Amino acid sequence: MKIDLDRLIRLRHWLHAHPEVSRQEFETAKHMRQFLAEHAAPDEFVSLGGAGFAAVYNGLEPGNTVMIRAELDALPIHEINEDIFYRSLLDGVGHKCGHDGHMTILAGLAQTLADRPENGRVVLLFQPDEETGTGARNCYLHANFKQIEPDFAFALHNLPGFPKGAVICKVGTFASAVKYIAVKLTGKEAHSAQPETGASPSFAMAELTLKAREIQAKHDRPEAYALIVPVYNEMGVQASGVCPGYGEVHFTLRAEHGDVVESMWKDLSEAARTIADEYGLAIEFETKEEFAANSNSRLAFDMIKAAAADTNLSFQPIAFPFRWGEDFGEITSRYEGAMFGLGAGETQPDLHNPDYDFPDDLLVSGIAMFETLVKLALSGETYEPGISHETT
Incomplete structure (x- = not known):
């Protein structure tokens, strides 16, 4: 594996110190393009709208196209890690999901492609807006995506709480379907001494x-779990004499399968309309975020299991999907592919915690997994778990 690990760690630290939230990742994308151009130049860059882009590495002969994806965006979470010299330079923004590490893994994979594959094509997708659920969909819908449509697509996510370097995967849903909805109720303000002269959303909410x-x-x-969680409420003003005339309540709906989420939303929206009518309120719905379930194909799962064996990483199948959403489901619903987890350590702070930091010593394992998956995908072999697939 031909990588410059010191350079990659410096890249990861720069990305960590310069986070950008969804739909604002333009400096991040610019830095990644520059790094690749200088240290692992692709045959071409393909722009995909917004900050999104793909780096394409053509093989010496025709063959399959394999796509590997990383995310560009950070989170609106303030970092509290005072003990690291590369802590976020922006108040209220931090790489608290490890996307800085995921991007760096792809940069390391790019270094292994300097001599180009013997056949086929490798596409490294640097995707914006994962945290909002729109990035993968917008990349897929962009006209330029037709230039890079894959035969196989893979992504990883680091997973605190699992042994460091362990590969975690399952067939079928790996990350859940999610819908984030705002229910907006409009009535009429009134004096709080005479609430009957207006129409308040308070009891309806x-x-x-x-x-x-x-x-x-x-x-x-x-x-098969299902969740509906109220996540936000807004109503009224801080004045004793004003009974509010407008309010909104937001819900996140989650389940293993999208049809369950839609069934719950049907029930909830019907109930909302009935309650609004009872209180004389106008009602409006807004879908703020939506994540398709990330479903792993059996073939891609077998390839991941084979790659873990080839790289001497422990493999841990799981029985149930993770409850969080991941918009890579927009890709796996259309192409042969899968997402897997890479254990970040059992004592590592959880994802989206203000003290989380991607472990640098996870980079080599991630690069090795993707390098092996690329070789397996381009080889055209049959992938049988437990059988060695040497790729030297």
Whole structure:
């Protein structure tokens, strides 16, 4: 594996110190393009709208196209790691999901492609807006995506709470379907001494929140979870004499399968309309974020298991999907592919925690997994778990 690990660690630290939230990752993308051009020049860059782009490495002969994806965006979370010299330079923004590490892994993979594959084509997708659920979809819908459509597509996510370097995967749903909805209720303000002269959303919002718990219980199963979680409320002003005339309540709906999420949303939206009518309120719905379930194909799962064996990394199959959403599902719903987890350490702070930091010593494992998956995908072999697939 031909990588310059010291240079990659410096890259990861720069990315960590200069985070950008979703839809604002232009300096991040510029830095990654510059790094690749200087240290692992691709045959071409393909722009995909916004900050998104792909770096293409053509093989010496025709063959399959394999796509590997990393995310560009950080989170609106303030970093509290005072003990690291590369801490975020921006108040309220931090790489608290490890996307700085994921980008660096792809940069390391690019270094291994300097001599080009014997056949086929490798596409490294640097995708914006993962945290909003729109990035992968917008990349796919961009006209230039037709130039890079893959035969296989893979992504990873670091996973605190698992042994460092362990490969975690399953067939079928790996990351859940998610819908984030705002329910907006409009009535009429009134004096709080005479609330009957207006139409307040206050009790309607309370009833809808309780109704969400009933709907969740209807769909939740021990073998297949379902969740409806109120995540935000807004109503009124801080004045004793004003009864509010507008309010909104936001819900996140999650389940292993998208049809369950849609069924819960059907029940919740119908209940919201009924409650709004009872209180004389106008109602409006806004879908703020939506993540398709990330479903791993059996073939791609077998390739990941084979790659873990070839790289001497422990492999841990899991029985149930993770509850978080991951917009790579927009890719795996259209192309043969899968996402896997890479253990970040059992004592590592959790994802989205303000003290989280991607472990630098995970870079080599991530690069090795992707390098092996690329070789397997381009080889055209049959992938049987437990059988060695030497790629030297």
